[in-house]
Amino acid sequence: MPSSPAPRTAVLYPAFVATLPSMAGKTVAITGCTSGTGLVLARTCGDLGARVVMLNRPSPRADSALAALTGQGIDAVHVPCDLQSFASVRAAAMRLKEACAGGVDVLCNNAGVMGLPDLATGDGYDVQMQSNHLSHFLLTSQIWPLLETAADARGEARVVNHSSGARRGRPLEAAYLQANGGHLGGDGFPGLGKWRRYQQSKLANLLFTYALHDNIAEQRPAPTLTIKSLCAHPGPTDSGLQAKTADAGGTRLLDRYILQRTLRTAQSVEDGALGITRASCQPGISSPGFYGPSGKGQGGPAELLPPERDPHGEALLWEESLKATGVTSFFP
Numbered sequence: 447m448p449s450s451p452a453p454r455t456a457v458l459y460p461a462f463v464a465t466l467p468s469m470a471g472k473t474v475a476i477t478g479c480t481s482g483t484g485l486v487l488a489r490t491c492g493d494l495g496a497r498v499v500m501l502n503r504p505s506p507r508a509d510s511a512l513a514a515l516t517g518q519g520i521d522a523v524h525v526p527c528d529l530q531s532f533a534s535v536r537a538a539a540m541r542l543k544e545a546c547a548g549g550v551d552v553l554c555n556n557a558g559v560m561g562l563p564d565l566a567t568g569d570g571y572d573v574q575m576q577s578n579h580l581s582h583f584l585l586t587s588q589i590w591p592l593l594e595t596a597a598d599a600r601g602e603a604r605v606v607n608h609s610s611g612a613r614r615g616r617p618l619e620a621a622y623l624q625a626n627g628g629h630l631g632g633d634g635f636p637g638l639g640k641w642r643r644y645q646q647s648k649l650a651n652l653l654f655t656y657a658l659h660d661n662i663a664e665q666r667p668a669p670t671l672t673i674k675s676l677c678a679h680p681g682p683t684d685s686g687l688q689a690k691t692a693d694a695g696g697t698r699l700l701d702r703y704i705l706q707r708t709l710r711t712a713q714s715v716e717d718g719a720l721g722i723t724r725a726s727c728q729p730g731i732s733s734p735g736f737y738g739p740s741g742k743g744q745g746g747p748a749e750l751l752p753p754e755r756d757p758h759g760e761a762l763l764w765e766e767s768l769k770a771t772g773v774t775s776f777f778p
């Protein structure tokens with residue numbers, strides 16, 4: 447299993463965080479904050495005074511992450527949310543509505559899995575596409591009224607998606623968003639299928655950002671334009687992600703090449719969190735916005751990147767995601 451010998455040092459993150467204003471009075475909900483960039487964002491928002499809702503699937507990792515934050519005096523709560531199950535996501539949304547009557551100021555759809563085998567979830571979708579995109583689409587729709595409550599009360603709210611440098615390569619294909627789990631390229635030699643499925647799911651994160659922005663503008667009354675649709679990508683980052691790919695059977699030559707190449711150039715998990723932190727916390731951000739390192743396959747500061755609009759892909763994404771999640775109207 448590829449791993450780095452010692453935790454990497456945060457080069458850029460501390461100075462950036464020092465520029466951020468207080469988040470007191472705000473609520474930030476984050477998926478996938480047992481480790482990695484999500485945990486860094488949760489700690490940062492908590493340190494800035496926000497209430498943090500940790501949307502994690504139940505596990506000892508989720509318990510430890512919650513204990514670590516509350517032990518530092520952060521106002522954090524765990525809401526169980528397994529992104530491999532639409533029923534779990536719907537239940538988490540109900541819990542959020544009970545726990546966050548004052549609204550949700552930031553929903554960061556951060557969680558992700560990478561390079562998993564060609565497996566169907568219980569709902570029939572590709573495990574990577576459902577975890578990385580479809581469930582986040584459903585969650586965002588289900589808690590929309592909470593974002594509106596926050597925007598009305600405090601001037602704006604944000605949805606922040608987490609994409610990847612791996613989003614590049616091929617346009618979005620409907621098959622990856624449909625109930626074809628287990629039949630999307632397989633795991634045979636040379637093993638490209640899992641990386642194509644990951645590429646499609648991470649492209650979906652970015653296209654969702656643009657499609658959401660446009661749908662807000664078209665369908666919602668003017669006040670809700672204050673809900674911003676944003677995206678980030680971290681650049682290669684030494685988090686728990688690579689180890690999980692290897693543990694899930696990612697041991698082919700191609701897998702080892704991709705994972706080791708990522709770790710060779712990887713930055714610290716804090717610096718990898720720069721993009722989602724900027725999109726979640728920095729004042730004066732415009733929608734839609736995409737933040738991350740500008741180099742290919744490199745880390746670095748989270749810059750505002752040129753738009754990567756694809757009207758056909760965005761329309762396809764929206765239509766297929768509605769069908770897959772059974773959402774008849776995205777804005778309830």
Ligand SMILES: NC(=O)c1ccc[n+]([C@@H]2O[C@H](COP(=O)([O-])OP(=O)(O)OC[C@H]3O[C@@H](n4cnc5c(N)ncnc54)[C@H](OP(=O)(O)O)[C@@H]3O)[C@@H](O)[C@H]2O)c1
Binds near residue numbers: 481501608684
């Ligand atoms: N690290 C990189 O080089 C890199 C590069 C590009 C993009 N990214 C993206 O960055 C994001 C964060 O990843 P990371 O690098 O910080 O990796 P990480 O440390 O492995 O964090 C991923 C998080 O997602 C959660 N998660 C996975 N499946 C879930 C499910 N079914 N339900 C709920 N939570 C689930 C994990 O929780 P568990 O503990 O329950 O597994 C974990 O908290 C991902 O979207 C990833 O695609 C990372």
